[in-house]
Amino acid sequence: xxxxxxxxxxxRRLRRGETAPLQxxxxxxxxxxxxxRYFTGMPRLPTPVLDALADVDGERHVALLASVDDRPVGVxxxxxxxxxxxxxxxxxxxxxxxxxxxxxxxxxxxTHAAAHGIRRVRATVLPGNEPxxxxxxxxxxxxxxxxxxxxxxxxxxxxxxxxxxxxxG
Ligand SMILES: CC(C)(COP(=O)(O)OP(=O)(O)OC[C@H]1O[C@@H](n2cnc3c(N)ncnc32)[C@H](O)[C@@H]1OP(=O)(O)O)[C@@H](O)C(=O)NCCC(=O)NCCS
Numbered sequence: 001x002x003x004x005x006x007x008x009x010x011x012r013r014l015r016r017g018e019t020a021p022l023q024x025x026x027x028x029x030x031x032x033x034x035x036x037r038y039f040t041g042m043p044r045l046p047t048p049v050l051d052a053l054a055d056v057d058g059e060r061h062v063a064l065l066a067s068v069d070d071r072p073v074g075v076x077x078x079x080x081x082x083x084x085x086x087x088x089x090x091x092x093x094x095x096x097x098x099x100x101x102x103x104x105x106x107x108x109x110x111t112h113a114a115a116h117g118i119r120r121v122r123a124t125v126l127p128g129n130e131p132x133x134x135x136x137x138x139x140x141x142x143x144x145x146x147x148x149x150x151x152x153x154x155x156x157x158x159x160x161x162x163x164x165x166x167x168x169g
Contacts, residue, residue, distance in 0.1 A: 006068050009101060011108050014063035014075070019054045021065050021072035028073070028093035036129050037091045039149070053077075059116065064109050066092070066101050076105035084119040085153065088136060102135055107159055110139050114156060119168055122153040138162055 014021065026034070026045050034042040045053075056063045059080070066074035076090035088109065092101050110121070123136040125143060127150055137143060139162065142154040155167030 006096075006099060008068070009073075009104060010067045011064055011104065012067075013058065014054065014056050014065045014077075016056050017054050019050050021067070022050060022053050022075060024072040025075050025091060025093055028095065029091060030094050033091065033094055033097075036126050036132065037089065039124070039126065062109070062112060062116075064105055064112070066105055068096065074101045074105055076102070076109045078109060078113055078118070078121075080118070081122065084117055085122060086113055086118045086120070087122045087124075088139070088141070089123070090132075090135070097131070102131060106135050106139060110156060111159060114158070114168055119156055120153055121156045122151075124149050124151040126150070140167060 023045065029037070031041065053063070055061060061077065061079050063075055063077035065072055073096040074090065074092035076088070078086035078088050081087045088106070090102060090105055113121070121136070121139055121141050123141045123143070125132045125136060127145070127148070133143065133150065138157070140154040140157040141152055143150040143152040157165060157167055
């Protein structure tokens with residue numbers, strides 16, 4: 001299946017307190033995918049964690065939801081961790097991975113971030129998580145191994161200039 005074959009992939013901002021789509025995406029992820037996202041075994045999302053993930057405000061904490069035929073299939077978010085610095089995380093339902101949805105989410109998220117004063121991005125990735133490594137390095141995160149995890153920060157790269165490595169300055 002290709003992204004085009006999926007039909008319309010709709011992206012929209014998650015609303016505050018909207019837990020159902022987050023739960024739906026989590027339910028559609030394998031134990032491995034959950035571990036790659038949360039760095040720990042997660043048989044279910046504890047209620048406080050789910051509530052925190054839905055506690056978006058459009059400024060300090062922003063989440064974008066991707067849906068196909070009204071089915072939630074992916075989420076990308078950032079949390080502002082210092083002035084102008086955002087930590088990025090994302091997940092795509094197993095059956096919809098490798099189709100470009102993660103790329104679409106990250107592009108939309110970083111466009112929103114840039115428009116809201118974010119100049120640096122930060123992320124943590126499990127070693128061997130190649131799709132995630134590619135996504136975050138493309139937007140400017142400079143990863144290095146720290147105590148068994150790849151983590152780092154870097155200047156947010158403008159989407160149109162990512163290939164040339166130009167930051168927003
Ligand atoms: C990481 C994740 C969100 C990527 O979403 P996705 O929709 O599968 O990503 P895309 O299809 O847009 O592909 C992103 C990049 O990974 C590459 N890629 C996709 N699947 C791949 C695979 N199996 N092996 C190697 N590279 C792969 C793509 O070619 C693309 O790279 P490019 O931009 O250089 O061409 C998704 O795999 C996922 O949810 N993983 C589990 C949770 C996770 O790891 N979250 C990230 C923690 S921050």
